[in-house]
Amino acid sequence: MTFHSLDFLVFFVVVTTVYWRLSHGAQNWFLLVASYLFYGWVTPWFCLLLGGTTLVDWWVAQKMDPAAPASGTRWSRRTWLVVSLVSNLTVLGFFKYFNFFIDSVQAAMASAGLEASLPVLRIVLPVGISFYTFQSLSYTIDVYRGRLRASGSLRDFALFVAFFPQLVAGPIERAEALLPRVQHPRVFNLVVARDALVLMAWGFFKKLVIADNVGIIANRVFAMKDPGFEMLWAGVFAFGLQIFADFSAYTDIARGCARWLGFDLMKNFEHPYLALSPSDFWRRWHISLSSWFRDYLYIPLGGSRRGLPRTLVNILITFVISGLWHGAAWNFALWGAYHGLLLVGERTWGALRGVGRHPGRQRVPAWRVVPQWALMYVLVHIGWLLFREADAAMLWRDLTLVPGTAPLAERQAGLYLFLVAFTLSLPLWAHSLWTVWQGRSYSDRPVVREAEVPTRTIVWQALAVGVMFATILVLRSRTSLDFIYFAF
Amino acid sequence: MAILAVALAVPLIWHPVMARLSSRAVEPSYLPALEASRERIAFRPDPIKDLQRLRPSYVFIGDSMLGTRIDAGYLAGLLGQDVAMLARAGTGSAYWYLSFKNYLVASGERPKVTFFFFRDLNMTDPLFRLTGPFRWSLDEVAQPEEPALNDVIASRRQGAWFRVHGAVNRAYNVDRANAWMERQLYDWPTRLWTDDEPARRAWLETMTFETMGLERLRPMTDADVQATVDAEADFARTMPQSVLPLIIDLAKQHGMKVCFVRVQRRPVGNTPPAQSPRMQEYMRDFKAYVEAEGMFLHDDTGDPMQTLAMYEDGDHIGRAHRQRYTRQFRATLHPLFR
Known part of the structure; x- marks a missing residue:
């Protein structure tokens, strides 16, 4: 079901x-x-x-x-x-x-x-x-x-x-x-149940309005045999949105359902596309799996306790296996190895600069935030290309594409697809920026007693659910896709 | 409960919002059994003039199954007679029926034979490719009212779920809001290079059918392979609630001959795809019905000449093999081409 x-x-x-x-x-x-x-x-x-x-x-x-x-x-x-x-x-x-x-x-x-x-x-x-x-x-x-x-x-x-x-x-x-x-x-808690309803509505919105609509763009681009640079990366951008919206939607709906039943499930995502470094990304993406691999594979292998070279090997082993966990194909192993290498690079860079074992946790100077975020965003999406492209020959072709060489109509089509996907993703970005501004996620609000909830909050919750419902009714994709992570 | 009540009330805002924003003429749907009033794309009459100019001896109607199989120019050369194609990718039997009625029959032309290409159950499934993005292409072949097609659709949408769906659509003005929102969403980037609406539509068509068209797809076994639901393979039950009798009645009224061509799905290895006993019985019933009405049915399935090598993605035939298919088609059905 x-x-x-x-x-x-x-x-x-x-x-x-x-x-x-x-x-x-x-x-x-x-x-x-x-x-x-x-x-x-x-x-x-x-x-x-x-x-x-x-x-x-x-x-x-x-x-x-x-x-x-x-x-x-x-x-x-x-x-x-x-x-x-x-x-x-x-x-x-x-x-x-x-x-x-x-x-x-x-x-x-x-x-x-x-x-x-x-x-x-x-x-x-x-x-x-x-x-x-x-x-x-x-x-x-x-x-x-x-x-x-x-x-x-x-x-x-x-x-x-x-x-x-x-x-x-x-x-x-x-x-x-x-x-x-x-x-x-x-014990049933009405405050929790109301919060859960908002969380579930947000999950359904992300799945039906964002993920399924941008998924059509990604699927169409990755079905092409010779997309140009612009078209391909519009597809990768769409896929990056799809996989995040899809998977985090599942988590939100799951957490919302669980709360209705009196359970509290852990967070799986913490705005991963705001990450500033590879280790930051993995503290934000599929948190339950990355912490599982950390506790049951990386640390038993020796973690970072046995010197830098052994640490780097442990990271690589952990990430290749984590990649293979996603699917039985070499592109997943490659994706895992790629992220492992990004972390190896970060660790090595940190060691050379003498900033300790966790350079990703260092405070980033304000002037560096935007360029570092942009670099990380691009690096993560190169990873999504490895993840999504199962054909090795096509992958090689994709990685060697040069911008500006495709015919004008195709470059325009790439821009068009990018803009449509970006428009659909605006609520995701707004949510992330709102969270940064607030300093915490909506779902992290402390539980209070019903009597302490101001009426204003309840009205806002009702309006939020209503607006999401209204948008789902009108903009839900007519092509319903399965949750991506069902395949894993 | 209050929060749910408010949440259910908020989407009612689509009524005043659409009244203000949706500036185009909103017309009652030609398929009221399916949807409420919404903006629509105007009927496109150009193919009628094209048919009258060409005066074809043979007309082909279908979707990409037809478009990737028959090379009209090549066939015309082989026959020494003109051939017209009313093919559009991503369409279903409702679209084919409307093309036949509103283009071919309306043009006054009477070709020797009109061929309908379809896969498995398409001809008796009027809901196939009817809603969502497919409704825009249907708009172009539909008249302001299509009572016969609407009756067919209505007969297929009698369950409780369809009634709930219809009630929700009407209560929240979903069809109108959806038509407007989708147009805004998918149109606005094209305004960056042109303000002219017909030019924007032409650009989107080119992107869909050429820049990202079938010719540009990778060879994939499962691309566009539409899984056949065996339980639906019940000809006696589904035929009366389909466009098939409408097509045949129309053809008989105008003294036209129709041949339905079931294409072969992608072979497995070099053997044709397996046919369930139910599907075989469905095709036997289909053939008996069509022939009893004085029309024709041809089934490509099992043709040893149609090998896997001819297929590109899914059930589509590769461009390099299109003329070969056309040649074989003409040879196999030569009595109809005399």
Whole structure:
């Protein structure tokens, strides 16, 4: 079930209405069933995989909880962790990477002059498998590390893994944040619910008005076999807007839904296109995934504790794997490596200037803000070209294009597409600048009691939702596209 | 509840806003079953004059499936008779019916045969490419009133969801506001190089169909491949609620012959795409119906001469193979070209 469908609207209204009439235990059972219904709506067998992952990780965590009376030695706990890692990564690897692996082996053999016909299976990638696998894995690793007690309740743990608002495209929640919410009674808060409604409306607006409309431009440009420089970069610009609007829209709708149910999910985006450096970008883009890789891969590899050369290698490894997490194709690995190299460059530059291990956190002088922002914006979009262009020959061609060489009509078309995409993106920029001006995001407002909310705020909220609804009615794209991150 | 009430009330502002901003004449839709009043693009009569000047022996109607298959000039050369194309990419059977009625029939010309090119279920799916951006091209072939087509559309939009959709559209003046907003959004950049509206429209057409047209697309297996919904392959149920009987009735009234040509979808390897039993039955019923009405049906599917090498992106035939297809088409259907 997708958020921008009539099915979901009905589903959510029914779930929310029934949910708040139940006791805490019944709420959890109800949400669990609703989450599986949501996930298996189109392809019911996906639920088997989700259930299998849940069962294995719950059971493994019971076995290695260091505080449990029956917990074994450190060696046996490590063995259980390996069971969790192997089972999760095998399922993920099979469904996501099997054909990629076979294709790559075949290509390598062909380049060595060996002809081989290896089996290629028609494997359907279960939606959201990368997200819930990582969420579940973080739980078993945290239990192994002793940061978390194993959940005694299979129901509660299953709900933590399957919680429908964030199941298929994140944010990838940590058990230490989400499980206590599952385990403890929740109270309906009208102030939170109203804020959540604004957040959801903003999410739907970004998806239906911005992402789906600029997505048409990006898809059209990337379907061309020989776009000129101007046309290509208009398409990349549109794609950069599409992927941000699309993915952050999903997160906003997910966070809004969760708040209606008494949960608070983490932020996944912090105005990434305002970033001033590569490390700044990764503190703002897909925060739940970058922090996952930081905590469960980069730091265990040694992080920045073993000297600069090892730090740089760790960064590169982390980013190549992070790239491959997005999809089983070399362009994603290349995109990851590219961002890894940007960070390596930043770290090295920082070391040479002696500004410490985190040069991206240094205060930027006012005169440098705009040029540095523009440079970062361009660098991120070069990355989007690597991300979006799956054909290596086309990518090479794209990177060697020279401005001003295409026919006039095509250059005009490039400018035209850029301007249309830019016009559609104005609310995104306005939102980012408003946040900078305010000093905090709308969704970060502190929760106050209903009696303390001024009427003016409620009127503004109602008007904001109304204006977004009015615009969605009129400008929503007639070509509805799936959320991009469903593919990962 | 108050916040929801206000949020639902705010879009009502489209009524006064459009009354003030939408300065063009707003006309009642020729498809009231589908949409409310809105600005529309005027009917484009030029093809009628073109047909009267050319006096074609054969006329072809369709979308890019036709445009990438038949080379009209080449076919005219082979036949020694004139051939006219009423082809427009991104159109559906509603557009083809209106082209047939408002261009060909209205021109008074009576070609020997009129060919309609379609994919799978297109001829019995009048809602295909009817709404959203497609309505602008439909405007150009529609008269101020199209009661027969409207009846067909109405028969397809009887569910509760369609009624809710229609009520929301009317309550908030969505169709008019959408037409105006889209025009502003997609038009304003072109004002940077011309103020003349026909020139702007011509520029947008050139960009869509030439600068970014089919010829410029990469060879992609799945580009523009329209997935056929097997459940819809029910000829007896869908035919009466389609433009197919309208086309046939019109042809019979004016003593014209019509041939429907189902193009072959992209082959898989070098074998034609698989046909579900339902689809096969649909085509059998289609053929029986058309022939009983004295018309023709030709199905390219399974033609061993139409190999994968001929295809470019999706179901389109590559430019280099267009004449080959045209030649084969003429040879296969030579009784109709005598």
